[in-house]
Amino acid sequence: MGFLSRDDPAPPPTPGLPWEVELKREDGQKYVIYSTVTCIVLMVLFRFAALLVLRLTNSSKTGTAPRLSTKLVSVIFNTIAFSGGLKGFFYPDPNVASDLYGYSPHSQFHFSISAGYFLWAAFVSILYRGSRVAIMYYLVAFMACYFALNPFMHQIGNMYLLGQGSTLVLDLYGCGMLLRGKKSKTNLILKFFHPIVFFVTRIYITVPASYTFMVELFTLLNSSTSHNPQVVCFYIFANYTFNVLNVYYFISLLIGMRTPDNIGVNSVTMGKKGRALMKVKWFAFNLNWFDVGFTLSFGDVQTTKLKIDNSSYTKATPGLTVPLVVMAVAINMANTVENMENPVQSSLVVSAVTFWICKFISWINSRSLQIDGTFVVPKKAPHNPNELPFDHIPPVKRLVSEVKLNYFCVPTLKNGGDENLFQTLIKKTPLPKGRDAFTSVHVIMPPAAIKSAAAEKTVAMITVGNNLRENPKELHVHRLSEKFTSSAPMDEYATVFSVASDLILLKADRASLVIFVGYEDSNHDFYAAMIGMLPFRGVSMALITQRQRYGDLLTYTSPSKVFNIEGVNAARMGMFPIKAVFGVLPDKTADATIKPWIPVDIKPYINNVDQVHHPTINLPFKVGALTLPMLTHNGSYADSIESLRDLCDTHYNKKYFPIVSCGETCDALGYGTDILEALQPGYYFNHKSGETYKCWENYGTKELFDQISKARAKGLPVVIIAVGGGVNGNCIGLVAGLTNSRLIEVPTTPMHYNDATTSAKKAFSLVKSNKILSKNILGCFYIPELVFCISETFLTLSTANAHATVGESCKTMNMLGRVDSKQGAQDYFNIEGACEFASDYTKIVQTVGGFDSLVNFIEDPQTRKLKADICAVGYAIREDRSNTTLAKKRDQLLKEFRERYYALGPEKTNAIKAFLSTVNKEIVSAKAMFLAYSDPFEKYRALLFEYAHTLGHGVEAYANLCYTRALERGVEVPEAAIRLHGQCVGMAVQWAGQMSFDLGELKGDGFALHQCFVYLFNRHGGFDFGPLRKLFDSLGVTKEEFCEGVLAVVRRDNKRGYCKCDDTKSVDQLVTGRPGKMMRSTDKNAELRYLVEVEEEWQERVLGMAYDGAFDKVADLDTKGKLVFVNRKELAKGKKSLTSSSDDVGEFLHEAISAVYGV
Incomplete structure (x- = not known):
């Protein structure tokens, strides 16, 4: 009887298909x-x-x-x-x-x-x-x-x-x-x-x-x-x-x-209306199980899938599944062999067949892997397939190991091209991630005075090709300065930034195609690399070259030899500005292995045997899987500088040319000159300070570039050392990136230490006529070989700097919360390797007492007088650098200043130290959580750190414009009205929270906890809008003018281009539900970037509220232990008073946040 209970007759022979086997x-x-x-x-x-x-x-x-x-x-x-x-x-x-x-x-x-x-x-x-x-x-x-x-x-x-x-x-x-x-x-x-x-x-x-x-x-x-x-x-x-x-x-x-x-390897298909359909393309047999079919034969083959062409397949060893399946076949074969009733004989047949088939498959495995050596890498330990990206730390030393660039042959370029040239450029230049088309095209060409017939015709053909399209692209043509052929570094520098600035003003963004049309002298192709690198959020640069030999397509040096873009420089982490090259030579792919990353070795000063003179703290940090050494020296100022000198002399074998860069305040305090005097003979670069001077004109001088040129002529590596705040570090770091110099950062403010140095981005703002048009918009990615912090330099912070530090910290606490908890890990499950740096970032609020002690020390009248005296002497030294008497006087005043700090006693100094240490550690860990493995170039997930920066940058730019107006009109700017970057971000955190509240995304306790972070640190008024309002009133700035001035900057925000939004909207981030949970965009391309479209009217509303003082509040606990926010005006008028210490409020806030996270 059959399984379904029918006996069937013996089948007679019937004709079948060619491959059929007649089966019983x-x-x-x-x-x-x-x-x-x-x-x-x-x-x-x-x-x-x-x-x-x-x-x-x-x-x-x-x-x-x-x-x-x-x-x-x-x-x-x-x-x-x-x-x-x-x-x-x-x-x-x-x-x-x-x-x-x-x-x-x-x-x-x-x-x-x-x-x-x-x-x-x-x-x-x-x-x-x-x-x-x-x-x-x-x-x-x-x-x-x-x-x-x-x-x-x-x-x-x-x-x-x-x-x-x-x-x-x-x-x-x-x-x-x-x-x-x-x-x-x-x-x-x-x-x-x-x-x-x-x-x-x-x-x-x-x-x-x-x-x-x-x-x-x-x-x-x-x-x-x-x-x-x-x-x-x-x-x-x-x-x-x-x-x-x-x-x-x-x-x-x-x-x-x-x-x-849209039938492929992804688990979810997005329909045209954005709906998620079935979670598998179950009828399409080009499915995931086919992709892993090869793994069935060879074990753990695929570790990551970056493209549909499976270019990430790597070497593996034969898996155990093959012998098991083959053994089953062998057993069947043995059973069909006649006259093998002897069990020993049957066993031998099974073993022999199994062994030889497995040997054959292993041979095929080894031979196939030898054919394509590109995909052979050392075998990695397999990780748990159930493991979330959050828990998986990639076993790699760097995320990007090589740089590639495609050269495409376009035969018609011999005669300047034809009407098909534009379509070829559009088709073959890689699109940015998440984009299916370029939104605009910018063509950069030589000046008319060059009289390059080929370049002129090429541009004409590009224009014709665009006009022939059914939907022509927005197209702009930019001509280089007539000085671009000059070999003078300043002319090269000015030419580059002049064109790059024009690109930004004409709204070039990451979805723009920039076409650089070269002319007969291909040495000037380097402008394509320089200009293509600068629009900070990225453009796609295509180079049309007339070179007759390929040369090195991955290295571009200016005629002056000062500027150099070397693709294999490890400090660039594999980021290369040119996306495609077009010419008349045959197609070619240029690729090269990136040089080893060799940072300064700080091991001698980690747990140094001499803890009296060299007590240090090492902060673990990675970017792009590269370890960035960050060392804090907690010893004396002199011992700290001695340690820095020793590290540099050892790393560079005492053969290097240091260039120390300092702003005005840092110069007045003597930090820059002290460091340069301790190092090898070099050059001291002093420049103006402030956000208004965060521009290319302020950081490029003939003397600076001449010094770089002379050092290279002597065969000495140029080491640029950024001493001071974050603006100096960002800007001189960009100069290092442009000139391919080594970079060391010596931060003298916590913001520079934990925020600026922990980002590979180095950028200028776009400033015209002392007006900031767009913040941090022109730059590159370049990492320092060492971050060395001298802790005693933090003692000379201003109140504004102290508040700027916690302003950025409040942003981080609100966006990440407690990632050390189960809920926090679920919130950021998609951040690869995050577990290595996950922490309770909100613990910063428990050190608010140390923050209060630091601000009280800074604001103490005697402290302020001492610092003013030090700076006055420093300004006098600037006029006469050779005056040793003044230098000794400044040293004595600084000694008295430090003695005054230590006279506060262990309780207060330990509290201040705990505050600074906690802030630095937690913010550095937060940045590493995203930059280590997930998004080192801060273009996708790490854009989360731009939370509260859209309006923050806007108000910062407008405030600086008003400071300039006041100076021009002779109106005094009170120190209380000075708002640094981090303070503006802190204020914008409150405004972002209000927008979430208005949208119904934050309610009740969630809204209160979100706002409490900034209000907790606002007892000293560092985040009040009131002082700015008084300055605006003195300048005649109305609410409407203020709002429009801020929104004008927002419209040029460097995040535009990530989401498709019209002129009445901008790109921003918002918190939803509770601190630590960010709203996600419905745009599938923006979802992982936590970017959402925000209406200008929402932003204008919160700006108007700020202008009216609605956010000038302080967090307190009332007599019943309930969290309340007390208005500054009521405190000033004596109508209300604070009933709890900031420490008590900080502990309350931390416990409340922990309860929300279930810990």
């Missing part, structure tokens, strides 16, 4: 196993062949070999299944008695092959935790084919195999896409042919047949004949499920939500 009924189960093994073996062989052919033909698509092999296997099996289903359904064997009963060798063979195919698919999906829908489908399909082997439904069951016709189309489409691209003629045909085949096979034929099948199954279930009811019920379930999914899928195709283009 009992052979079906064996062929299931043979089919599974054949899938594996064919995949290995195809991969080997694909790598060999692609390698021998010098194809650039060798990375597609693993995926191509799976496609070819899929084509073979689906061709067999579809052909078998077609014959078995329409031309059944005469021995098939009915739709359900009767035996067909033809159907037995094809159901066996298909069952093995689906069994393998289900096994791999389970092993690699694929979609539950996919696993269900594969198992159901396997069981449907397997149960048919008994035999059952040998006629009507072929409808399941017919459906593989649509899958076959997808497989062919996938092969074409990997080899030729989406727009090949064949693929364009297949793209539209697929829905037709799908409809015919899975709807037109299958749905009516399924109805008949269901009727027969229910009849069978109700009959008195002895049948297995579980199997019949299974077929009812399977038939219903397949048809529901078929109909759903086809309807989705009709409404345009699913096409072969």
Whole structure:
């Protein structure tokens, strides 16, 4: 009796398809196993062949070999299944008695092959935790084919195999896409042919047949004949499920939500309306289980998937699954060998077959990996597949190990190009992540005086090509200065920043294509690299060159030899400004390994044996997986400088040229000159201070560039040392990046230490006529070889600097909360390696007492007088650097200043030290959480640190404009009205919280906790708007003028271009629900960046509230222990008083936040 209780007659010979094997009924189960093994073996062989052919033909698509092999296997099996289903359904064997009963060798063979195919698919999906829908489908399909082997439904069951016709189309489409691209003629045909085949096979034929099948199954279930009811019920379930999914899928195709283009390796497909559809493309057999099919043969093959071409496949060792499957085959083979009843003989056969097949597969493995050495890397320890990105620390020393650049041949450029040139540039220049088209085009060309006929015609052809488009792009043409051919560094510098500034003013952003049209002297191609690097959030730079030899496409040096963009410089972390090169030479890919990252070795001063003179703290920090040494020296000022000198002399072998950069205040305090005197002979670069001077004009001088040129002529490495605050570090760091110099930062403010140095971005603002048009908009990514903090320099902070430090800290506490908790880890599950630096960032509020003590020390009248005297002497020294008497006087005053600090006593000095140490550690850890592995260039997830910066930058720029107006009009600017960057961010945190409240995203306790961070640190008024309002009143600035002035800066914010928004909106971040939980955009490209579109009217409302003093408040606990916010005006008038200490409020806030996080 069969499994479904019918004996079947012996089948007579019948004609079959060419590949058919006439099976006996009992052979079906064996062929299931043979089919599974054949899938594996064919995949290995195809991969080997694909790598060999692609390698021998010098194809650039060798990375597609693993995926191509799976496609070819899929084509073979689906061709067999579809052909078998077609014959078995329409031309059944005469021995098939009915739709359900009767035996067909033809159907037995094809159901066996298909069952093995689906069994393998289900096994791999389970092993690699694929979609539950996919696993269900594969198992159901396997069981449907397997149960048919008994035999059952040998006629009507072929409808399941017919459906593989649509899958076959997808497989062919996938092969074409990997080899030729989406727009090949064949693929364009297949793209539209697929829905037709799908409809015919899975709807037109299958749905009516399924109805008949269901009727027969229910009849069978109700009959008195002895049948297995579980199997019949299974077929009812399977038939219903397949048809529901078929109909759903086809309807989705009709409404345009699913096409072969969006069937790939992702687990979620986004429809045109942004809806998430099914979590698996279950009918497309170019699925995840095919991608990991190669892993089934070779173990842990794929660690990351960056592109659809699987270029991230890496070396692996044979997995254990191969011997297990082969052993099963060997056992079957042994059982079929005649006269082998002896168990010892059978065991030997099994062992021998298993051993030699495994050896063969291992040989194929080793040979195929030798063919394409590009993908061979040291084997990495496998990580738990259940592990979230948050918990997975990549086992790498750097995220980017090489830099690549494609050179494309455009033959028509010999004559200046033709009308197709523009389309070629658009098509072949890589788009920024998340963009499907460029929004604008900017063409940079030589001045007319050069009289380059080729360049002029090229630009004309670009313009013609754009005009011929159905929808022409917004196009701007920029001419270089006539001095651009000069070899004087200042002329080169001015030319670069003049054009880069114009790009920003004309709203070039990360979605803009910039085309640099070179002329006959290709030495000036370096301008493409320099200009392409500067728009901070990025542009896509395409270089059209007239060079007759490739040269080094990854290194660009100016004619003066001062400026140099070297792609392999480790300090750039693999960021290269030119995205594509076009010329008349044959196509070529330039690639090079990035040089090793060798920072200053600080080990001698970590836990130094002499803790009296060299007590230090090392702050762990990484960016792009590169370790950035950050050392705080807590010893005396003199011992600290001695340590810095020792580190530099050791690292550079006493052969280097130091350039110490200092602003006005730092210079007056003598920090810069003291450090330079301790080092090797060098150059002292003193410049103006302040945000208004954070511009290229202030940081580029003839003398500075001459000193760099002279040092290089002597063969000395130039080491630029940024001593001072964050503005100085950012700007002189950019100069280091432009000149390819070494960089060391010596921060004298906490903001510079924990915020500026922990970012690879070094940037100028766009400033015109002392007006800040856009903050931090022109820059590059460049990391220092050492960050060395002399803790005693923090004692000379201003009150504004102290408040700026906590302003940025409040931003961080509100955006991250307690990531050390389970809930916090879930909030940022997608930040790779975050666990290494995750912490309770809100613990900063527990040190608010130390902050109060620091501000009280700074504001003490005697402290202020001492500092003023020191600065006065310092200004006098600036006029006469050789005056040793003045220098000794300043040293004595500084000594008295430090003695006054230590006279505060251990309780207060320890509290101040705890505050500064905690702030530095937590903010550095917060930055490392994102920059270490997830987003070192701060273009995606790390944009989160721009929280409260949109309006913060706006009010900062407008305040600086008013300071300049006051100076011009002779109006005194009170010190209380000075607002530094971090203070403006702190104020903007309150405004962002109010916008969330207005939108209903923050309510009740969540809103109160969010606002409390800044109000807690506002007892000294550092975040009040009132002093600014008084200055505005004295200048006649109305509320409307203030709001418009801020919004004018916001409209040029450097985050624009990430989201598509019109002129009445801007890009911002907002908190939702509670501190530590950021609102996410509905734009799928912006989702991971936590960017949302904000209406200007929302921003204007909160700015108006700030102007009226609505946020000038202080956090307190009332007599009942309830959190309250007391208005500054009420405190000033004596109507209310504070009833709790800041320490008590800080502890309350920390406990409340911890309770929200369940810790």
